[in-house]
Amino acid sequence: MSYLQVLDKTFIPLLSESQILDRIQNIADEINQDYKNKQPLFLVILNGSFMFASDIFKKLSIQSRISFVKIASYKGLVSSTENPITAIGLDQNLHGQDIIILDDILDTGKTLYRFVHDVVLPMHPNSVKIGVLLYKPKACVFDIKADYVGFEIDNRFVVGYGLDYDGYARNLPEIYQLKS
Numbered sequence: 050m051s052y053l054q055v056l057d058k059t060f061i062p063l064l065s066e067s068q069i070l071d072r073i074q075n076i077a078d079e080i081n082q083d084y085k086n087k088q089p090l091f092l093v094i095l096n097g098s099f100m101f102a103s104d105i106f107k108k109l110s111i112q113s114r115i116s117f118v119k120i121a122s123y124k125g126l127v128s129s130t131e132n133p134i135t136a137i138g139l140d141q142n143l144h145g146q147d148i149i150i151l152d153d154i155l156d157t158g159k160t161l162y163r164f165v166h167d168v169v170l171p172m173h174p175n176s177v178k179i180g181v182l183l184y185k186p187k188a189c190v191f192d193i194k195a196d197y198v199g200f201e202i203d204n205r206f207v208v209g210y211g212l213d214y215d216g217y218a219r220n221l222p223e224i225y226q227l228k229s
């Protein structure tokens with residue numbers, strides 16, 4: 050792996066494909082163990098999580114289902130400090146279900162916090178866990194924790210393995226971080 054140029058930015062290698070896939074195997078093993086008598090429903094937050102979700106899902110031996118959602122915020126008619134969010138593509142009733150949310154990265158935590166509190170919990174699932182490939186502990190300011198974490202990383206912008214800069218670099222099998 051060498052330097053990567055994406056548009057006007059230069060990135061340096063952070064995680065190789067084999068490091069990522071080895072860690073994903075460990076997480077899948079944990080999930081297989083934790084949910085061995087359950088049938089969880091995975092909710093995958095698009096776009097950045099598509100590779101992570103695909104690789105983890107291939108390694109599961111439990112019976113499970115997967116659904117993909119895109120988070121959007123919309124301007125309400127009433128003025129409020131926060132716009133409400135909606136999960137496009139979420140057509141299941143989550144009542145009584147064991148939910149595992151998968152996201153590419155837990156950065157400030159805003160996306161996951163809002164999704165869990167505004168969308169998932171009001172439907173009264175049986176349980177909710179969160180799995181993220183990357184976690185930036187120094188950036189996270191919302192009260193949200195992931196149960197399965199691939200890698201803790203520095204508070205630097207990353208691309209590759211589904212993550213993008215202005216839409217580019219999602220295709221790379223490795224992860225790169227912005228060169229300082």
Ligand code: XMP
Nearest residue numbers: 097154155156157158159160206207212213
């Ligand atoms: P928050 O701050 O809500 O971030 O936890 C959630 C979403 O923002 C995107 N994100 C990134 N995308 N490189 C990226 O390509 C990054 O370093 C990065 N940090 C946050 C991502 O979609 C994440 O789900």
